[in-house]
Amino acid sequence: MTTPSLAAEDAVPARPAPAGRSPGRLMWRRFRRDRAGVVSACVVAFFFLAALAAPLISWGYGKDPYTTYGLNEGGLLNEYGYPVAPDGGVSGRFWFGIEPTLGRDVLTQLLYGIRTSLLIAAAATVLCVLTGILVGVTAGYAGGRTDYLLGRFIDLLLAFPQQLSFVAFTPVVYALFVSPGKETPTSLRVVTLIIVLWVLGWMGLARLLRGQVLSLREREFVEAARVTGASTWRIVSRELLPNLWTPILVQATLMLPAMVTAEAGLSFIGVGIVEPTPDWGRMFANGAKYYESDITYIFFPGIAMILFVVAFNLLGDSLRDAFDPRTKR
Secondary structure, three states: OOOHHHHHHHHOOOOOOOOOOOHHHHHHHHHHHOHHHHHHHHHHHHHHHHHHOHHHHHHHHOOOOOOOHHHHOOOOEOOOOOEOOHHHHOOOOOOOOEOOOOOOEHHHHHHHHHHHHHHHHHHHHHHHHHHHHHHHHHHHHHOHHHHHHHHHHHHHHHOOOHHHHHHHHHHHHHHHHOOOOOOOOHHHHHHHHHHHHHHOOOHHHHHHHHHHHHHHOOOHHHHHHHHOOOOHHHHHHHHHHHHOHHHHHHHHHHHHHHHHHHHHHHHHOOOOOOOOOOOHHHHHHHHHHHOOOOOHHHHHHHHHHHHHHHHHHHHHHHHHHHHOOOOOO
């Protein structure tokens, strides 16, 4: 027969064990609380979705970025080549208006231009991040002569003025594959831009990761892994890289909009994407010719560029705060 005290103890329900939360869940919880970060993520996702769905939107919209509506149809452009309708020809038919001189649809040009610029920038960013991780972690973990040689190589590449190097090296790469006097294919221009942005864009991340690895390799958990006989690959992949995701993600979110603006700048000065391929920078170059008489044409790509760059920078700040709760904005 049980005593009353024991019966009372048996009647008390057992408390559930506290559920642990992984670092990923904690990061996601902190990120969701940051309204600026969530809004920025939505804006960035909208741009990528619009770029991916550009052909579908163009099909549903009933227009494409190549048809010269102003030349094929009368009454859209005046004798000076500018839209007859006010506000750059904005109407229910042309939602963002039409381009002066040729009369191409601005909305489809912008969608396909964003698609081209994001494709080049995203590919270059991925290559820069992979190269920065490889070189930075190798230099920081190996140390000694390897660190010295890689460090001097990084310093050599950083000595090149980045924007001037973009302008100088891009035509050189074109000349290696295309005979003088022949037109450079668009595919070669895209590959060349990716290569140039990659070769001259990974050094900052590599130097940052080198410094991080130099401090991490002397920590107790790395020494413990060495004592247990862990291989170099296991130490790097299981001990070092998980502690480097914060600077990698933050730098990547800052690098991609910089790549977008660099690609647009190259197309603006004529060494990037050229007619008739839609491109963000080429729209700015054409808008610079028309803004005195028709500012509407450059208004939409300009606003889109500002929104994209600001949203990506805010997203990088929010990711940094979410990964490292000690940082406060």
